[in-house]
Amino acid sequence: MALDFLKVSSQIEAMAGQVEARGPERAVKLDRAVRELHEADPLALEDKRHRAKTTFLVPGITGPLSLQVPCPSTPPDFAVLASDGSHIDVSRHAAARCFLINIGLVELRYGAAPGARLESYPRLYSDPEEMAVVDPQDRLRPQLIEGQLLGIVRGIQELQALADFAESLPEDMPALALVDGTLILLSFLGQTFPDYVKRQLLQDEFLAALTRLRILSEKRPLAVAGYISLPGSTEVVNALRVSLCPYDPPDCDAHCRVIQPGERPCDEVDGLRDRDVLLRHLQEGERSGVFSSQSSVVRDWYGEHEVRFFYVNLGDEIGRVEVPAWVAQNDGLLSLTHSLIVDQSRRGHGYPVALSEAHEQAVVSGRDRQEFARLVEESLERRQLTASTSEKDLSKRLKWL
Amino acid sequence: MAVDTGARVGEVVEASTDSFVAQAYRLYEAPPLGALVRTGSDTPTFGVICYTTTRGVDPNRRPIARGEHLADEASVYQENPQLELLLKTEFNVVIIGHEESGSVRHYLPPGPPRIHAFVHQCTDEEVRKFTQDLGFLELLLNSRNASDDATSALVRQAALCHEDSQIFLVRAGKELAMLLQGQGMRLNGVLRRLG
Numbered sequence: 001m002a003l004d005f006l007k008v009s010s011q012i013e014a015m016a017g018q019v020e021a022r023g024p025e026r027a028v029k030l031d032r033a034v035r036e037l038h039e040a041d042p043l044a045l046e047d048k049r050h051r052a053k054t055t056f057l058v059p060g061i062t063g064p065l066s067l068q069v070p071c072p073s074t075p076p077d078f079a080v081l082a083s084d085g086s087h088i089d090v091s092r093h094a095a096a097r098c099f100l101i102n103i104g105l106v107e108l109r110y111g112a113a114p115g116a117r118l119e120s121y122p123r124l125y126s127d128p129e130e131m132a133v134v135d136p137q138d139r140l141r142p143q144l145i146e147g148q149l150l151g152i153v154r155g156i157q158e159l160q161a162l163a164d165f166a167e168s169l170p171e172d173m174p175a176l177a178l179v180d181g182t183l184i185l186l187s188f189l190g191q192t193f194p195d196y197v198k199r200q201l202l203q204d205e206f207l208a209a210l211t212r213l214r215i216l217s218e219k220r221p222l223a224v225a226g227y228i229s230l231p232g233s234t235e236v237v238n239a240l241r242v243s244l245c246p247y248d249p250p251d252c253d254a255h256c257r258v259i260q261p262g263e264r265p266c267d268e269v270d271g272l273r274d275r276d277v278l279l280r281h282l283q284e285g286e287r288s289g290v291f292s293s294q295s296s297v298v299r300d301w302y303g304e305h306e307v308r309f310f311y312v313n314l315g316d317e318i319g320r321v322e323v324p325a326w327v328a329q330n331d332g333l334l335s336l337t338h339s340l341i342v343d344q345s346r347r348g349h350g351y352p353v354a355l356s357e358a359h360e361q362a363v364v365s366g367r368d369r370q371e372f373a374r375l376v377e378e379s380l381e382r383r384q385l386t387a388s389t390s391e392k393d394l395s396k397r398l399k400w401l
Numbered sequence: 402m403a404v405d406t407g408a409r410v411g412e413v414v415e416a417s418t419d420s421f422v423a424q425a426y427r428l429y430e431a432p433p434l435g436a437l438v439r440t441g442s443d444t445p446t447f448g449v450i451c452y453t454t455t456r457g458v459d460p461n462r463r464p465i466a467r468g469e470h471l472a473d474e475a476s477v478y479q480e481n482p483q484l485e486l487l488l489k490t491e492f493n494v495v496i497i498g499h500e501e502s503g504s505v506r507h508y509l510p511p512g513p514p515r516i517h518a519f520v521h522q523c524t525d526e527e528v529r530k531f532t533q534d535l536g537f538l539e540l541l542l543n544s545r546n547a548s549d550d551a552t553s554a555l556v557r558q559a560a561l562c563h564e565d566s567q568i569f570l571v572r573a574g575k576e577l578a579m580l581l582q583g584q585g586m587r588l589n590g591v592l593r594r595l596g
Contacts, residue, residue: 106483114482347481349465357483360459 026271033240033269033277038066040243049242051249058242059235059309060292065243071285071342072335075221077111079175080344081165082354083158084362088369090131090146096376098126099146101154103161104361106354109173120361121161135196143197152185156206163212166222174221176340177213180355183226183307183322184295202301210305214326223333224324227341229351231320235291236274236311241266274311275318282313287321287338290328312338314345407524411492413440416513418496420546421448423520425490429455435554437523437531438494441514444501447523447531448494449541451551455490464488494520495547497537507536525562532559532569535576542580549587553594570595 046061088100100122107117125131125145132142133149145153162177169175185202213224244266247255256264264270269277278288293307308328311318321341327333344352364372410432415422421440425431431453432438440446457464464484468477478484499510523531531537532555541552556573560566574592581588 108482110480110482114479116482116486118483118486353481353483357487360462 022271029269029272030276030280033237033272034280036065036240036243036269037236037277037281040065040240045239045243048245048248048250049239052242052245053249053251053253054238054242055252056238056241057235057294058238059294061239061289062292062308063289065236065239065289066281067289068282068286069289069338070283071287072339074339074343075111075174075336077109077113077173078336078340079107079109079169079173080178080340080352080354081162081169081175082106082178082180082352082358083162083165084180084355084358085154085158086362086364087150087154088364088372089150090144091373096126096380097128097131098124098376099131099150100124100364100372101150101157102362102364103154103157104358104363105161105165106358106361107165107169108354108357118357118361133197133200135194137196143193149193149197152201155179155181155185156201156209159206159209159213162224163209163216166213166216169216169220169222171220174336175223176337176344177222177224178341178344178352178355178358179224179226180359181226181228183210183305183324184293184298198297198301202297207302207305210324214304214324217326217333221332221336223327223337223340225327225337225341226322227352227355228320228322230317231273231275231311233274233320234272235293235309236288237269237272237277239291240269240277244268274320278311279313279318282311282318284313284315285342287312290334292325292328293322310338312341314342314350316350319345407527408522409519410438410522411520413514413516413518413520414491416516416518418513419509419544420451420493420495421514422491422493425492427490428485428488429490431490431492432522433554433558435551435556435558437528437555437559438520439523439527440494440518440520441499441510444499444510444512446496446499446510446514447505447537448496449547449551449555450492451495451544451547452493453490454492455488458487458489462487493546495541495544495551497540497544498531505531505534507534507540509540528559528562532562535573538573538576539580542577549591550594553591556595 042061042064045065049058049061052058083103083105085101085103087102090097090099102120102122105117105119105121109115131146132144134142143149158179162179166175166177185206210224213222216222217224242250246265261267262270282288288311290308290310293309295307298307302324304326305324307322308325309320309322311320319341321337323334323337327337341352344354347353348356409426410430411423411425413421414424423438423440432450434450434453436450438448438450440448467481468474471477471480496509496513498505498507500506538552538556541547541555542549556570556577560569560573563569574595577591578588581591
């Protein structure tokens with residue numbers, strides 16, 4: 001049976017009513033947040049943050065919270081590279097144990113000699129050795145690459161492919177290399193994976209690819225950035241919470257553990273996201289100041305690639321741009337990133353066109369997935385190899401009465 | 402955009418006994434309506450461009466207007482360099498003959514061209530040789546995939562390849578009058594387009 005929308009629609013209406021009712025209260029919070037953005041003393045706040053013990057993540061403050069940087073002009077000739085990926089996960093219902101990663105890569109050149117490269121690189125993995133991360137000290141307990149870990153491996157390959165592409169750029173052409181989403185491999189935050197997995201995937205592969213890009217940037221103006229559309233993050237708002245906190249040093253557990261949610265002093269800005277506050281604050285094309293991520297994975301592993309981020313007003317929405325520290329600390333590369341993100345979004349009707357084309361190259365549709373499963377089955381059957389799919393999978397495909 | 406005569410202009414992407422579809426190698430660079438093209442090496446097959454389309458490579462992605470704030474059409478492509486790769490030009494060709502042992506045959510070849518067969522725009526010499534005899538007109542007029550506009554365009558272009566264009570046009574006019582006996586209105590239409 002399909003979802004009973006008759007039953008769901010009334011619940012949706014009720015939810016919309018609640019959102020509407022919260023409107024006036026939210027407007028007051030937004031005013032308060034924007035005021036605090038202007039009033040907070042960055043040096044004092046950074047000092048307070050260092051001493052604070054919060055239950056939420058507060059970014060490092062590198063300048064005034066209210067900074068508004070106008071969009072710099074783009075260079076006359078430049079290139080934008082972007083990568084994206086999708087995958088077909090291991091299915092225990094399928095005939096063979098395998099997964100597929102499809103990487104989409106795009107290079108767009110603008111200026112006197114415009115041009116484009118749109119490519120996709122699908123690769124099938126079925127060799128057991130390639131399908132697991134193995135601890136050299138304990139080969140008996142491999143970490144199988146599937147589910148969440150496969151998503152991480154794919155993200156690593158997106159960055160590696162971008163570094164490969166960047167190597168072919170002419171040395172005098174300013175370029176921005178874009179990945180879709182965050183540069184922070186968030187999944188590691190949960191400490192789900194053992195250290196050897198982090199070392200092999202994060203240090204030896206992901207950060208190594210960032211290092212390749214950094215070395216390339218020594219010879220040419222090359223910036224690398226992760227772009228997040230409609231970000232849900234609340235780190236700047238969390239900084240405002242610290243700023244509003246009457247306790248010094250702030251210590252959530254010591255002072256506010258038993259206080260009703262909504263009653264804490266910092267709840268004056270509760271429920272807001274960074275994008276809500278910055279959409280009110282930044283003019284079109286402007287970026288915010290640069291903040292530094294304090295996530296534990298960045299602190300513990302990223303070193304010279306420590307992640308910095310800023311927000312940028314792209315007209316219809318606020319985008320979050322993450323860059324490694326070596327980009328953030330180089331005014332030229334930071335300006336290049338800012339101007340090309342704004343330019344790309346203008347060309348892409350609100351979203352960087354290179355990323356949207358990379359997505360088109362990478363995407364594996366539902367139909368492609370079915371076709372892939374069919375080809376795997378057929379190929380195995382041709383060789384008289386057992387190719388039975390599970391009865392559950394069959395029953396999903398054959399919708400009999 | 403001008404296409405070099407005799408140049409390789411595209412590749413067969415769909416083929417049947419009496420027609421084929423080719424994708425132009427470069428966006429918008431299909432030979433003009435009525436141009437004579439040749440494909441296949443074992444059995445060179447000749448056909449006429451009867452219909453050309455340009456659209457998105459991905460049928461699910463429709464082009465959107467992009468030039469409102471740009472000075473001219475060329476700027477739309479310069480500012481969006483990916484468009485050249487996301488759009489494609491295809492041309493439909495009606496087969497009107499083939500070559501067998503070096504002789505022109507104004508009837509269908511034994512089979513359709515292969516997919517990915519290269520398509521060349523015929524040189525003036527090839528056009529002259531193929532249209533020396535007017536037998537191809539019958540196949541063209543009776544094809545369900547050809548329009549009279551394509552027929553007249555072919556005759557007009559062929560006339561320019563013959564030493565005396567006027568004599569060729571008169572000869573073609575007479576042949577058309579014979580083939581379109583009893584279809585006065587249609588004949589008038591074709592002849593009017595030859596002028």
